[in-house]
Amino acid sequence: MSIKALKGFKDILPDEVILWQFIEKTTRDIFHRYGFEEIKVPILEKTDLFVRTIGESTDIVEKEMYTFVDRNGSSITMRPEGTASVIRAYIENGLYVRGSVQRLYTIGPMFRHERPQKGRLRQFHQMSVEVLGSNSARIDTEVMAMAWQILQEIGLQASLEINSLGCPECRPAFKEAMQGFLQGRIGHLCDDCQRRSTTNPLRVLDCKSEHCQAQYVTAPSIIEHLCGACRRHFEEVKQTLDLLGVPYAVNAKMVRGLDYYTRTTFELITTELGAQGAIGAGGRYDGLVRQLGGPEVPGIGFAMGMERLVMLLGQKKDGLATRSVLDLFLVTLGEEAYAKGFVLLQMLRSLGLRVMMDHEGRSLKNQMKQADKQNAGFTVILGENELANREVLLKDMHSGAQQLVELTPVFEDWAALIATKIRQQ
RNA sequence: GUGAGCGUAGCUCAGCUGGUGGUAGCACCGGGUUGUGGCCUCGGCGGUCGUGGGUUCAAGUCCCAUCGCUCACCCCA
Numbered sequence: 001m002s003i004k005a006l007k008g009f010k011d012i013l014p015d016e017v018i019l020w021q022f023i024e025k026t027t028r029d030i031f032h033r034y035g036f037e038e039i040k041v042p043i044l045e046k047t048d049l050f051v052r053t054i055g056e057s058t059d060i061v062e063k064e065m066y067t068f069v070d071r072n073g074s075s076i077t078m079r080p081e082g083t084a085s086v087i088r089a090y091i092e093n094g095l096y097v098r099g100s101v102q103r104l105y106t107i108g109p110m111f112r113h114e115r116p117q118k119g120r121l122r123q124f125h126q127m128s129v130e131v132l133g134s135n136s137a138r139i140d141t142e143v144m145a146m147a148w149q150i151l152q153e154i155g156l157q158a159s160l161e162i163n164s165l166g167c168p169e170c171r172p173a174f175k176e177a178m179q180g181f182l183q184g185r186i187g188h189l190c191d192d193c194q195r196r197s198t199t200n201p202l203r204v205l206d207c208k209s210e211h212c213q214a215q216y217v218t219a220p221s222i223i224e225h226l227c228g229a230c231r232r233h234f235e236e237v238k239q240t241l242d243l244l245g246v247p248y249a250v251n252a253k254m255v256r257g258l259d260y261y262t263r264t265t266f267e268l269i270t271t272e273l274g275a276q277g278a279i280g281a282g283g284r285y286d287g288l289v290r291q292l293g294g295p296e297v298p299g300i301g302f303a304m305g306m307e308r309l310v311m312l313l314g315q316k317k318d319g320l321a322t323r324s325v326l327d328l329f330l331v332t333l334g335e336e337a338y339a340k341g342f343v344l345l346q347m348l349r350s351l352g353l354r355v356m357m358d359h360e361g362r363s364l365k366n367q368m369k370q371a372d373k374q375n376a377g378f379t380v381i382l383g384e385n386e387l388a389n390r391e392v393l394l395k396d397m398h399s400g401a402q403q404l405v406e407l408t409p410v411f412e413d414w415a416a417l418i419a420t421k422i423r424q425q
Numbered sequence: 426g427u428g429a430g431c432g433u434a435g436c437u438c439a440g441c442u443g444g445u446g447g448u449a450g451c452a453c454c455g456g457g458u459u460g461u462g463g464c465c466u467c468g469g470c471g472g473u474c475g476u477g478g479g480u481u482c483a484a485g486u487c488c489c490a491u492c493g494c495u496c497a498c499c500c501c502a
Contacts, residue, residue, distance in 0.1 A: 004493080059500050063426080081502085110502080115426080117496055126502060192499075208498090256501095268502095278502060305502030333460065366455095368462040376462095383460065397462070 008114070008122025019310045024107065026153050027127050027304075034146045036103040036129055041085040043109065047075040053084040053288060055259025057199065064112040078111040081258070082128040083285070083301055084292075090132055091294035101133040107306075119276030119308050128282075128303035132289065135298045137236035140264045140284060141244065143300055144237075147268060147280055148246050150304070156312050158279055161251040162241075162266040164234040165202075166226050167286065174225035175201055181219050188215055205253040221252045233263055260285040264300065272315060273308055280304035328422060329371030330357040333364055333383035340411070341382050347415035353422065371397065378422055380405075394421060 005011060012020060028038075047067050054061050066078040079085055086104055089095070095102055107127045114120060129146070131139050144160060151158050166174060182189070182197040182204065189197065193204045193212050205216060226234060241248050248266075256265050265283030273279070282302020289297040328348065332341035341357055348355045356374055358367045364381075371379045381393040390409065395402035405421050407414050 007493085064500080112501080114500070115498090116494095117498095120501070124502065128502090203500095206500090275497065276501075281502065303502060308502060329462095331461080364460045365458075365462075368460095370462085372462040379462080381461075385460080393461090395461075400462085402461085 006122070008116040010121060010123070016310065016314070019313050020306065023154055023306065023309050023313065024127070027150050028105075028107075030146060030150050030153065031105045031129065034103070034142065036105045039086060039089060039104045039106050040108070041082070041089050041106060043079055043111075044076050045079055045085055045088065047077040049084050049088055049292075050077055050080060053087070053258075053260055053292065054081065058259055060112060060258070064114050066111045066113055080112045081110055082106055082108070082126055082303060083130060083258075083260075083288075086128075086130050086301075087132075087289055087292055087294070087299070090130075091289065091292055096133065096289075096295055096297055099133075101131065101139075103129070103131050105129040117276075118274040119305075119311060121307060125306035126303040127306060128301060130299055130301035132299045133297050134300075135286070137233050137264075138240055140233075140237045140300055141240040141246075143282070143302060144241065144248070144266055145244050145246050147266075147282075147302055147304070151268065151280075154309065154313060155316070156270070156279075156309065157272075158268045158270045160246065160248040160266060160268055161254055162237070162248050162264065163251050163254040164223060164226055164230055164237075164263050165256070165261050165265055165283070166222060166230050167262050170225055170227035170230055171222075174220065174222050177220040177225060178202065178204075185215055202255045206255050216253070223250070223252045230263055237264055256281065256283060260288045260291075262286045266302070268304070270308075270312060273311060276308060278305070279308040279312065325354070326356055326371075326374045326376040327353045327378065328355045328418075329367070329374060329376035329379045330355055331364060331367040331371065331379050331381045332357065333381070334387075337382045337384060337387055340387065343411075344382070344415055344418075347412075348419060351415055351419045353419055378425070380418060392418065394418070396425060 031038075047065070050065060051061050056062075060080050065080050067075060068077075070076045086106060090102065090104070105128065107125070109123050109125050111123050113122055116122060129143065131143060144162070148160060165171065178201040179197065182193075182201060186194060186197060188211075189204070190207065190209045190212050193207050193209070196203045196207075202222075204212065205219065207213060207216075223234070238248075238250070251267075254265060254267060261283040263284040263286065266281065267278050268280035269277045270279055271277060280302055282300070284298070284300040286298040288299055289295065330341050330345055330348070332338045345355055345357050356370075356376075358370055362370065364383075368379065376397055378397060379395045381395065383393075386392050390407045391404045392407065392414075393402055394405050405418060407417055
């Protein structure tokens with residue numbers, strides 16, 4: 001085996017795909033129930049799109065993007081996240097209409113050149129939603145309630161943590177307060193926090209060092225620095241979450257990695273995934289559309305990591321991962337039966353049955369084994385005797401019971417007769 | 426980018442202080458039934474011990490390098 005997949009790029013094999021399909025189907029269904037429509041956007045975009053939305057000094061832009069020069073010399077990037085592309089499409093296609101609210105979702109791969117580890121890949125997949133055009137705190141709540149419902153219906157445990165990052169009105173004051181606070185104890189902080197205190201003072205709150213966290217107990221709280229409007233917004237979000245019975249915890253120290261967030265931010269967190277606890281995250285980004293050259297349209301969205309959901313679901317291993325099943329395996333004996341069987345096979349498929357047969361010239365016994373391996377519900381045995389008598393032997397593979405099914409002289413009717421018989425069982 | 430651990434059959438792994446690669450499990454193929462699966466049983470296929478160099482009479486085992494994987498840091502879905 002000489003050529004292998006790239007580091008951080010994974011094949012998803014059939015057994016695991018079953019989990020993916022279950023999650024995707026469940027999630028799509030919920031998206032639709034909440035009035036979301038699917039949008040498909042390109043995987044490649046101009047580099048500038050991500051630089052301008054995600055933020056120049058974020059880790060994603062600084063060192064994680066798959067960026068290269070296109071044949072015409074322009075810089076293009078494989079998307080590291082979905083929101084930027086969706087907003088671009090929203091503006092470019094004029095999806096905004098005065099007073100309208102768009103609910104969009106998209107599912108697909110994202111790319112970040114990071115060092116892979118448990119729950120972190122270079123190509124990973126997200127299901128993400130965006131609501132564009134509403135300032136209402138109820139939208140924030142709806143989006144979080146939807147995320148919560150998805151986990152419920154998939155059958156996963158996680159906790160919802162929320163915070164408010166304020167707006168351009170109130171954040172500068174908090175940033176200043178934070179810097180002042182850090183200045184006073186800069187010598188007691190870890191190297192990372194010393195660096196962050198100038199580059200991105202809010203980030204220190206995320207530090208995992210116990211020593212630093214001990215310092216931050218008395219740090220200024222963003223929530224206490226919110227302006228009146230942001231405060232009222234956050235209060236309404238909390239109240240309406242309570243109203244819907246969605247459990248959450250306020251985490252005033254939660255910071256997000258993308259620069260565009262304003263007001264409400266949230267994360268769905270699990271402790272069962274090693275170091276990668278976030279299985280979904282999002283927030284409000286009220287200035288983003290305007291910043292990209294669109295109208296003054298507020299937005300909110302979130303993304304869930306497919307691989308992390310799949311991993312969690314896989315860990316539960318409660319028999320959900322049943323293999324795909326064949327309705328019928330067609331067993332033939334002899335040349336003539338094989339020829340007739342091949343035509344019958346196609347006719348049965350046209351009638352909607354999942355049917356397979358053997359082309360390797362295996363013995364009856366071996367064909368039965370194949371049927372078993374494929375998890376076939378039934379086998380139909382078509383041999384010389386059956387052909388002569390115009391009948392087939394239908395065997396229920398679970399009970400082992402078998403019966404003769406009488407056919408007619410008209411070959412074209414056989415498939416329908418067999419299909420009917422199977423559906424009666 | 427930094428650190429640690431691990432690379433033996435398609436997969437999961439034994440292999441002690443160096444002394445001929447395991448009747449190992451799963452999977453796969455075939456027999457035990459001249460037309461019948463699962464269970465059982467018997468047999469078979471299957472390995473450049475990641476790669477290259479070194480030490481040694483002798484290296485899967487020790488040393489060095491290299492590649493790969495994994496986990497963690499950073500950051501994030």
